[in-house]
Amino acid sequence: MKQGLGTQLRHLIELLDGAVQQSYVDAGLDYRPRYTPVMRVLAQRQSATIGQLAELAGITQPAATQTVALMKKEGLLLVAAGGEDGRQRVVRLSPRGEAMLPRLQACWQATKRAADGLDAELAFPLSECLAQAIAVLERRSFGERIRAESKQTPPTP
Incomplete structure (x- = not known):
């Protein structure tokens, strides 16, 4: 039986992310692939x-917010209030995050x-x-296509 698109995509992500995660472990890094953007x-x-961060990394704002929270908790980032009214959060690498960069860049x-x-x-x-x-889904979402x-x-009885 042919697997559905969602099942194939999840399996592909497992194959890719698992290998990338292992490369970080092999490099002696305590780091998650989701932090990379x-x-x-x-x-x-x-x-x-x-x-x-969301715009430049090409991720959603909720994903950026969640990722920053996780990275801050692990000591990779520093977050401070910013903007004119202090409501924006300004993010930068912590000393620990900066120290990881050379090994991360090699990975x-x-x-x-x-x-x-x-690809080849x-x-x-x-x-x-x-x-x-x-690009195609940004023009017409998958939700629109499903609807x-x-x-x-017709509904099946």
């Missing part, structure tokens, strides 16, 4: 607000080379397929 932004900028380079190798073995590069799927199909399918 935030860490990459802060490796290039001294600080950023949660909104800026990221190895991961990039492995991803490029995977596929008939259609996974990175291109994912970028195309994201449209639900209207066309």
